[in-house]
Amino acid sequence: MPDIFKTFRSFLIAGNVLGALHAAPVLAADEKAQDSKAAAASPAPAAPAADDEALLKRGADVALAADCMACHTTKNGKPFAGGLKIATPMGNVISTNITPDPEHGIGKYTEVQFDEAVRHGIRADGVNLYPVMPYVSYAGITDQDMKALYAWFMHRVQPVASTPPETALTFPANVRSAMKVWNMLATSETPETGDSMTFDTLRRGKYLANALEHCGTCHTPRNFMLGEKTDRYLGGAELAGWYAPNITSSKTGGIGDWSEDDIVSYLKTGQAHGRAQAAGSMGEVVSFSTSKLSDPDLHALAAYIKQVPALEDDVDHKPRDSFGQPMNDPDIRTDVPKRIDNLDQMSALQIFDDNCAACHGRNGAGTADHSVPSLFSNSAVGTARPDNLIMVILNGVDRKAGDHHAFMHGFNDKSQVERLSDAEIASLVNFLMEKFGSGSVNVTPEKVAEFRKQ
Structure with missing residues (x-):
């Protein structure tokens, strides 16, 4: 190019x-x-x-x-x-x-x-x-x-x-x-x-998705002239460090296994339990826009999305939310110092215990009320692309929908004691995806450094 x-x-x-x-x-x-x-x-x-x-x-x-x-x-x-x-x-x-x-x-x-x-x-x-x-x-x-x-x-x-x-x-x-x-x-x-x-449900949904919410702006890949590839509509695209996933009706690479209510819940609250949570730019869409739409409009939008022709994904060949199970590992240490400068002294399991387990649980199941999501049956961990998991760890989550405020601090802020190095984040991402998701993706510190610049 x-x-x-x-x-x-x-x-x-x-x-x-x-x-x-x-x-x-x-x-x-x-x-x-x-x-x-x-x-x-x-x-x-x-x-x-x-x-x-x-x-x-x-x-x-x-x-x-x-x-x-x-x-x-x-x-x-x-x-x-x-x-x-x-x-x-x-x-x-x-x-x-x-x-x-x-x-x-x-x-x-x-x-x-x-x-x-x-x-x-x-x-x-x-x-x-x-x-x-x-x-x-x-x-x-x-x-x-x-x-x-x-x-x-x-x-x-x-x-x-x-x-x-x-x-x-x-x-x-x-x-x-x-x-x-x-x-x-x-x-x-x-x-x-x-x-x-006065549009019927599907026409209203199409109007909302294409003319107003402009879903394709993020979720449709672009050609060399930066126009949207109409033959890959909503098939997933890179987005400044994040990855706007395939949201077509494919049951393997897209969200074809989601119900209409799942999609409505995601758009209204930023979370579809046991499936996905909104962060980054999608978190902003939920906070500023979709969480405030009427229920009929949300259902119209969901109904339209569900019937978008399926496109198989180049990387994900199994539903992203179908991976993982609770972890039962007796070797998690509880006496790890708050910070060890030498990564060799701290295993990925210990990094998880020190930085993630307090909120997500040592078994990764999150909280019973879903205010803190599970790490398994989670699209960010189940995808074969580590992009969004890396970006969430770096940037955190700050999403408001109605009376609910979903917040997780990021580990990218140099002013915070909890800041993690590129090597620590790489180790943590590989651990999370292997234990709770699609398998180890061999993320390197250099790869994390690239995302940190985003």
Whole structure:
């Protein structure tokens, strides 16, 4: 693959980890003047009438389903005020303020300009957005839902008068005009027609999966031009250290053995007991979006996912949640020091006992109420790919769904006593997968170091 495609692929994937940049990025100095002129010429939107509450409620629901919050809100920050930093090999992408503040946000966007940005990737001054904002998926949003989304952003989101730091990327990522060519080659969703709230179950599920939740952005592999491989829809793809797994109806490589209720539980709570837990970018999708969807929408989404044509996986040839059993090993030591600098003095079993057993249990069964998951019958451990297990150990889990907060601290923080070295994590991953999962995968310290950089 040519270097320019490798570079841009890294940029695209880094953005997809957090979802979408849904509006105009911070402008470079020479572009600010153009944008100011365009904004000054644009009339302010008219306030919706009092009887438009149904439209505004629909807009709020569309924003939830499209997962707008994830990229445009920092931890403990004001909603949609931007400032979230997304690291890429070409520099940091800083998400923008998409509140209706007229000077710092999108308050001067007309409905037409808003539509152009969301569904076509063209901001108010005519400059192309990067496809880290999944406008190729949002192209499928209905006119009615776009109208509602615009009304809600303009009249229900609280304006925030702050401008995040500018995004400054290196070549070739800073060449926005290249997006014109990419847009001609990319496959966009066909705009849906009619009232999306009246769609039958499968049509509603398809609309949610493809146009709003943009599931394929993460779960579908990409070709050398970074377009989604339509013949591998939802077949699994690498994602900045994580692996968005095959979620087709395959009963061996996908989730064909999951019931509709299993999928609904996973989307609503981030956990399907005895199957999988959401972490990383999927944890954010659950926290900010799917946990807040209505039960009918969750069932529609699940019903659609279940009938996606099966694709066999290149690596996993048995259900990822079908491996393992409780461990009964009398040799676990309970008097291991908190930290031994020489790894040779500490076996993988002892690393497990010292860092994992207190929460997951010495037998790996987790807690009876499933607040701490089992390590066996667990997709992250049962897969033949160690990617997600490594990333969870490094980064932890921080997922909120309703009143439930799933939290596990990561072992990557240098300020924490519990930080594990690359060699210790490699030893622990091999141990966990051998004892509870698909078998030892021979992860090396060098491999962990690569993931740590992600």
